[in-house]
């Protein structure tokens with residue numbers, strides 16, 4: 001057991017609390033209900049998969065949870081902070097402190113090296129400590145210790161996504177969110193990225209929200225919420241058979 005774990009009293013009982021969340025978009029001629037009143041909460045450390053057909057509202061929901069977009073009605077509390085009515089500056093600060101995000105399309109900064117990409121969120125959030133060592137450790141954890149000085153264009157898709165994973169963990173966020181993180185990868189690279197994601201998640205003790213179409217990926221989760229037309233149609237805990245989860 002690690003001794004640098006925060007005392008129990010400092011860990012909120014709920015990592016994410018979503019109450020009656022509605023998202024409506026006005027497209028000029030009419031308003032479209034994209035999310036129709038979602039309520040659920042996620043305990044710290046849980047690995048939640050959000051599934052559903054294309055257009056069911058998965059990315060919209062994740063964007064709201066990450067504070068990248070604002071709700072039309074309802075509330076979202078992240079790791080003890082109500083983000084529902086925060087202005088953009090405050091949201092950016094909460095994002096920097098509380099969330100690591102992995103996108104389907106990697107979203108690395110093309111003019112920065114792999115290591116500089118990993119360091120960027122730590123520098124932007126003013127993180128203290130030996131950032132260089134943490135970036136080197138994470139590069140090593142994702143199997144790219146000799147590629148830190150390479151630019152994204154010099155890396156394969158799988159390698160770029162591994163850099164994006166390292167970047168998402170650099171600030172030690174309590175919550176990690178990923179939207180189809182293996183969607184642009186072939187199955188071998190996709191499995192590798194997913195296993196790294198799971199290992200880092202366990203080592204760093206984060207809460208994880210994964211949006212995926214892929215039932216194989218979702219099978220690794222503790223819980224699966226399914227959306228249809230912007231509403232929750234099922235919310236189930238997954239019994240993990242022995243050996244299904246990645247041990248570290």
Ligand SMILES: Nc1ncnc2c1ncn2[C@@H]1O[C@H](COP(=O)(O)OP(=O)(O)OP(=O)(O)O)[C@@H](O)[C@H]1O
Pocket residue numbers: 025027032034052053054055056057058059060061
């Ligand atoms: N800015 C917008 N304006 C109008 N409609 C939007 C907007 N953003 C999303 N939508 C619509 O909301 C619905 C949900 O979109 P969302 O991207 O959340 O779906 P998704 O479940 O992530 O789909 P996919 O699996 O294809 O990524 C879709 O019908 C989409 O067209």
Ligand SMILES: [Mg+2]
Pocket residue numbers: 058059060
């Ligand atoms: Mg989507």
